[in-house]
Amino acid sequence: MRNNLTTLQITDLSTPESGTGAKAQFAEDVKNGLGQEAKKLSSRYFYDGEGSRLFQKIMHLPExxxxxxxxxxxxxxxxxxxxxxxxxxxxxxxxxxxxxxxxxxxxxxxxxxxxxxxxxxxxxxxxxxxxxxxxxxxxxxxxxxxxxxxxxxxxxxxxxxxxxxxxxxxxxxxxxxxxxxxxxxxxxxxxxxxxxxxxxxxxxxxxxxxEPETILRAYNDAAGVTAAFNLNLLHRINRELGGDFIVDQFKHFPIYDPQHGVMKSFLISQQDQQVTIKATGQTFHFKAWEAIHTESSYxxxxxxxxxxxxxxxxxxxxxxxxxxxxxxxxxxxxx
Ligand SMILES: C[S@@+](CC[C@H](N)C(=O)[O-])C[C@H]1O[C@@H](n2cnc3c(N)ncnc32)[C@H](O)[C@@H]1O
Incomplete structure (x- = not known):
């Protein structure tokens, strides 16, 4: 039986998780991820407004x-x-x-x-x-x-x-x-x-x-849009959590593991540096060439x-x- 709907309704389940709650969760996840020996950030946080815009561009890339x-x-x-x-x-x-x-x-x-x-x-x-x-x-x-x-x-x-x-x-x-x-x-x-x-x-x-090369190219396009998408995660931390990442000091680095059939993306710190993130109340140390794992794509x-x-x-x-x-x-x- 068809429910009695108007043409379009929106239900926002992000409240009360939105605003302070969502920000607190984001801060907690960043703190846990960057606090580990093998640093990581969840790909779940790629899609803020800018991330969604960049992903739309990715979808139109030739690679x-x-x-x-x-x-x-x-x-x-x-x-x-x-x-x-x-x-x-x-x-x-x-x-x-x-x-x-x-x-x-x-x-x-x-x-x-x-x-x-x-x-x-x-x-x-x-x-x-x-x-x-x-x-x-x-x-x-x-x-x-x-x-x-x-x-x-x-x-x-x-x-x-x-x-x-x-x-x-x-x-x-x-x-x-x-x-x-x-x-x-x-x-x-x-x-x-x-x-x-x-x-x-x-x-x-x-x-x-x-063919592994085909997969690798899809996550490492010549125009650098995927790199910008990955790096946007650091911009987002700066914007929303008061981070002081100098984003230019990190680079996008993707690899494909053909044995496990997984594409992995990393952000690599190009020098020894410290980053403070106000919302986590912490300063994180990055050694030169240390990686943050940001996405797996099986x-x-x-x-x-x-x-x-x-x-x-x-x-x-x-x-x-x-x-x-x-x-x-x-x-x-x-x-
Ligand atoms: C890669 S896009 C895919 C969009 C579309 N389904 C397509 O095939 O082109 C992933 C979408 O999933 C959303 N997403 C990611 N994690 C989610 C979650 N845990 N719950 C709801 N949506 C999520 C993102 O915001 C994003 O819009």
């Missing part, structure tokens, strides 16, 4: 095959994807980490064209991303019923269970799943699974193992996609790939 490949999957196979999702009647299409929803929009148009019975629930931790969708979707797709949620994936799923019961189709596009290490990925899948019932579906974007095989599903009571219903077999959107159904 960044991921978006292009997944875009091709959606443009060439949208009809089949939409039919599979809508076959069992009314559903909530929940877009976890929606960002600018470029690829999702292709699917949304197709679903509307097919008169599918659904509403759209973009979820993003970035208020900026959701605000942009809020400004664009009603004009672009006036008949779309949308309930946008600003918040973390699992706060949003808790909220949805309470306020919008019904069949769920979850989208987890891009290569968001690749940002988790294997333990985190298993935890994510288990938590997602707890919010799903038999017949619910998950369409998950997975970047596939391929790559997949189709066998691994099947194993991940099997371990969590999902069955693969169909795999959609681009013509180069660079990227897969795997449609799982809960058994």
């Amino acid at each position: 960044y095959y991921l978006t292009r490949s997944e875009h091709e999957v959606f443009t060439t196979q949208q009809q089949t994807i939409a039919q599979k999702l809508a076959a069992q009647g009314y559903f909530h299409l929940i877009d976890l980490g929606a960002g600018d929803a470029t690829k999702t929009r292709i699917l949304l148009k197709q679903l509307l064209q097919q008169n599918a019975d659904f509403d759209y629930v973009p979820v993003d931790i970035s208020g900026d991303a959701i605000t942009e969708l809020y400004q664009e979707l009603p004009t672009e797709l006036p008949s779309l019923q949308t309930q946008a949620v600003v918040g973390d994936y699992f706060n949003a799923l808790d909220w949805l269970d309470e306020h919008k019961p019904g069949r769920k189709v979850l989208l987890f596009l891009g290569s968001n799943i690749g940002n988790f290490n294997p333990d985190e990925r298993q935890e994510f899948m288990q938590k997602v699974r707890k919010h799903m019932q038999p017949g619910d579906m998950l369409l998950k974007g997975m970047d596939l193992c391929k 790559k997949f095989t189709l066998e691994l996609a099947e194993t991940i599903g099997h371990e969590n009571d999902f069955k693969i219903q169909q795999i959609f790939q681009d013509k180069n077999h660079y990227f897969a959107d795997v449609l799982y159904i809960v058994t």
